[in-house]
Amino acid sequence: MSDPWQECMDYCIEVTKRAGKMICEALQKDIAVMHKSSAVDLVTETDQKVEQLIISSIREKYPTHSFIGEESVAAGAPSALSDNPTWIIDPIDGTTNFVHRFPFVSVSIGFTVKKEIEFGIVYSCIEDKMYTARKGKGAFCNGVPIKVSGQEDISKSLVLTEMGFKKDAEQFQTMMANIRNILSIPVHGIRSPGSAAVNMCLVACGSADAYYHMGIHCWDMAGGAAVVREAGGVIMDISGGPFDLMSRRLIVASSRMIAERIAKEITQFHVGRDDTD
Ligand code: IPD
Known part of the structure; x- marks a missing residue:
């Protein structure tokens, strides 16, 4: 039987690459910093633009799906998880790093169905490392299988x-x-x-x-x-x-x-x- 969510995952990788490119381009310019809940809770225009890019691209293709995005929630959208296929999005995970150009900045997207995570994509865009994982099919970095150290001590x-x-x-x-x-x-x-x-x-x-x-x-x-x-x-x-x-x-x-x-x-x-x- 074909995997119903593989097409979503492939599309997610494509959109995530575009998002990463947008972040890397923004790093070449001045970064204006705004604050959310406190003086150390930072956000930039790029966080908002990248989230808009991701959600609009996915919504166009999958109009019935649900979304939980960091910046949408900050703007008042609900963050309750339902059984509906749901894209959970952090457009820039590591905003403080982004602001300081500290090189661990990622686009993170998880996709759930009936509240279970079906796949996850993390693109560490400055390092150009694309981590991908589909339920039951292993985890990869830039297409190469990865595994934990197995350390028990x-x-x-x-x-x-x-x-x-x-x-x-x-x-x-x-x-x-x-x-x-x-x-x-x-x-x-x-x-x-x-x-x-x-x-x-x-x-x-x-x-x-x-x-x-x-x-x-x-x-x-x-x-x-x-x-x-x-x-x-x-x-x-x-x-x-x-x-x-x-x-x-x-x-x-x-x-x-x-x-x-x-x-x-x-x-x-x-x-x-x-x-x-
Ligand atoms: C933050 C980063 C950080 C974690 C914070 C998050 P953001 O994400 O993941 O490592 O400690 O709690 O809020 O705000 O940069 O998307």
């Missing part, structure tokens, strides 16, 4: 997370304490590349062994979740329970042992959900 692992200012003092303390706890295991190190989707792809191709974060969104996670899962990685909630795309939190790792150990070290804080807040 956390003391030999490299861990990724996000380090950023938090207005809530208690959350800030907890975030720093979590980093201290992980470093004290000890692990080989912690890195923070600044794009959630790229972080997941780095775990997927074995360049890092784990990534955890509380406070990201479904558009940061959907594309990369498909890639890391298809690369043989483990993806779970920060509590150690099942991964929930709308929960705003996750751990991904090269093995269940590492993911569970990270879950044990982490103190949770409330981040709300994408579909209720």
